[in-house]
Amino acid sequence: MSNSIFNNIPSSEITPEEVFLNRRQIIKAAAAGAGLAALPSIASAKNPTAPWLEAQIKKGFETTMKVDEDLTPWKAATTYNNFYEFGFGKEDPAKKAHSLKPSPWSIEIAGETEKPGLMPLEDIVSPHQLEERIYRFRCVEAWSMVIPWLGFPLASLIEKAKPTSKAKYVEFTTLYDPEQMPGQKVTYSIDWPYVEGLRMDEAINPLSFMAVGMYGKILPNQNGAPIRLVVPWKYGFKSIKSIVKITFRETMPDTTWALQAPNEYGFYANVNPEVDHPRWSQATERRLPGSLFNVRRIPTLKFNGYEEQVAHLYKGMDLAKFY
Numbered sequence: 001m002s003n004s005i006f007n008n009i010p011s012s013e014i015t016p017e018e019v020f021l022n023r024r025q026i027i028k029a030a031a032a033g034a035g036l037a038a039l040p041s042i043a044s045a046k047n048p049t050a051p052w053l054e055a056q057i058k059k060g061f062e063t064t065m066k067v068d069e070d071l072t073p074w075k076a077a078t079t080y081n082n083f084y085e086f087g088f089g090k091e092d093p094a095k096k097a098h099s100l101k102p103s104p105w106s107i108e109i110a111g112e113t114e115k116p117g118l119m120p121l122e123d124i125v126s127p128h129q130l131e132e133r134i135y136r137f138r139c140v141e142a143w144s145m146v147i148p149w150l151g152f153p154l155a156s157l158i159e160k161a162k163p164t165s166k167a168k169y170v171e172f173t174t175l176y177d178p179e180q181m182p183g184q185k186v187t188y189s190i191d192w193p194y195v196e197g198l199r200m201d202e203a204i205n206p207l208s209f210m211a212v213g214m215y216g217k218i219l220p221n222q223n224g225a226p227i228r229l230v231v232p233w234k235y236g237f238k239s240i241k242s243i244v245k246i247t248f249r250e251t252m253p254d255t256t257w258a259l260q261a262p263n264e265y266g267f268y269a270n271v272n273p274e275v276d277h278p279r280w281s282q283a284t285e286r287r288l289p290g291s292l293f294n295v296r297r298i299p300t301l302k303f304n305g306y307e308e309q310v311a312h313l314y315k316g317m318d319l320a321k322f323y
């Protein structure tokens with residue numbers, strides 16, 4: 001009956017990141033049959049969050065960075081997601097991420113650090129006055145949004161985690177728990193767990209942000225609860241969700257998308273309208289939400305508009321080679 005795992009998705013929704021699945025994998029998927037096309041649950045994602053975090057957000061936050069563009073409506077930002085741990089469709093995370101339990105939560109600190117071990121989320125977040133950062137967010141699939149995140153600079157978490165002088169890179173790992181994240185049972189998907197990374201100087205750049213909320217609220221599960229990375233000058237796949245581990249490394253980490261399709265997704269993944277993806281142009285983007293009659297196509301900005309803050313990190317590097 002089904003000849004492709006994408007049968008349930010209108011073709012306009014089939015995304016390039018999905019197309020990496022090679023023919024053999026798609027045939028395997030078809031053989032797996034209806035198992036994948038489980039009936040979508042109508043339950044919307046709930047987030048049984050920690051009361052202390054709710055309270056901290058209610059206490060208030062400072063708005064520290066804005067862009068002069070309209071915010072993407074909450075509904076679009078929370079129902080059009082990439083979170084393969086809950087399926088390939090953009091609507092899957094909103095429908096299925098209720099099985100994720102974001103509390104209690106902790107992050108393991110590992111690798112080149114003087115302080116290996118578990119840090120409870122409360123110890124990580126509570127010391128901060130939360131900041132609101134309104135950032136442009138550009139997916140490698142050429143759609144974009146403007147999101148008001150709530151969180152704190154990644155640099156302050158790194159400082160607390162005490163990397164040694166050998167630490168040149170920071171690796172981030174998402175939770176691996178197929179019971180909470182049923183997409184991880186799907187063997188023809190990406191290799192789990194999802195891993196991303198930054199060079200140390202990128203990680204401590206003031207723009208690099210750890211988000212625990214958005215739109216003045218706690219982070220919905222589908223957006224990466226309870227804690228995720230946001231790196232606004234890079235393609236969205238660098239902004240890893242539901243982080244359980246941070247590993248300091250001397251050498252460049254192997255990251256999920258760069259391993260999956262090295263000719264298409266690089267480690268740096270800086271937004272760059274001049275360097276096309278092998279299968280499509282990166283010169284423009286679709287600003288969400290659009291409609292059939294109003295595709296809001298706008299030019300893509302170099303470093304997603306954050307050139308002034310980050311271009312110096314890549315001085316002397318050929319950005320067509322280090323994509």
Ligand SMILES: Nc1nc2c(c(=O)[nH]1)N[C@H]1C(S)=C(S)[C@@H](COP(=O)(O)O)O[C@H]1N2
Pocket residue numbers: 017077080081082083084085138139140174194222223224235236237238239240241242
């Ligand atoms: N663990 C994990 N993190 C992830 C992804 C994912 O599939 N799994 N998708 C990435 C991609 S491709 C994008 S565009 C953004 C989407 O974030 P949003 O759903 O909050 O807009 O999350 C990124 N982080």
Ligand SMILES: [Mo]
Pocket residue numbers: 082139140141235236237
């Ligand atoms: Mo993406």
